Amino acid sequence: MARDVQITFDCADPEALATFWADALGYELQGPPPGFASWEQALDAFGVPRERHNDAHAVVDPAGNRPRLFFQRVPEGKTVKNRVHLDVRAAPGLAGEERMAALEKEAERLVGRGATRLERHEPAPPMAGGHIVMADPEGNEFCLD
Missing domain, CATH: 3.30.720 (Signal recognition particle alu RNA binding heterodimer, srp9/1)
Known part of the structure; x- marks a missing residue:
C-alpha cells in the first residue's frame, strides 16, 4: 500500500x-x-x-x-552531517556545461536567501551529472542536482 x-x-x-x-x-x-x-x-x-x-x-x-x-x-542544535538530505532538482534534463550553469544560477539565488554553498562536484559521465552541495540557513545539507 x-x-x-x-x-x-x-x-x-x-x-x-x-x-x-x-x-x-x-x-x-x-x-x-x-x-x-x-x-x-x-x-x-x-x-x-x-x-x-x-x-x-x-x-x-x-x-x-x-x-x-x-x-x-528543538532545543539542541545540529551537530553532525545529515544522514538523509533533499536533492533539489534544479537542472532536470540538462547535461554538461548547461547543467552546471543552471545549478550555479540556483546556488547563487539560494545563497542570496540565506543558504551556504559547500562543494561543487563536476560531471563524471556516464554515472554522475555533477551537483552542488549546499546548506540551508540552519546548516542542513542538501544538493542542487
Missing part, C-alpha cells in the same frame, strides 16, 4: 526555515485552519502562549502533489 510522507526538520527557527524552503522549492506556507484569518489568530484562540507561536511551521506544494515539509523547534 502506497503512503503519503511528510518530511520533518528539527530546527531552531521554524518560521525562518519554512520560509527559506518554501522559496527554494516553490512551495507556500501552509495556511491557518478553516475559520481563522491567520495562524496568530488561531494559536491565540487555541490558548497557545505567544512565546510558543514559532514552535512549528509547515510548507505545502501549491499543486498538492509533493510532500508537506514540517519544521519543529
Whole structure:
C-alpha cells in the first residue's frame, strides 16, 4: 500500500526555515485552519502562549502533489552531517556545461536567501551529472542536482 510522507526538520527557527524552503522549492506556507484569518489568530484562540507561536511551521506544494515539509523547534542544535538530505532538482534534463550553469544560477539565488554553498562536484559521465552541495540557513545539507 502506497503512503503519503511528510518530511520533518528539527530546527531552531521554524518560521525562518519554512520560509527559506518554501522559496527554494516553490512551495507556500501552509495556511491557518478553516475559520481563522491567520495562524496568530488561531494559536491565540487555541490558548497557545505567544512565546510558543514559532514552535512549528509547515510548507505545502501549491499543486498538492509533493510532500508537506514540517519544521519543529528543538532545543539542541545540529551537530553532525545529515544522514538523509533533499536533492533539489534544479537542472532536470540538462547535461554538461548547461547543467552546471543552471545549478550555479540556483546556488547563487539560494545563497542570496540565506543558504551556504559547500562543494561543487563536476560531471563524471556516464554515472554522475555533477551537483552542488549546499546548506540551508540552519546548516542542513542538501544538493542542487
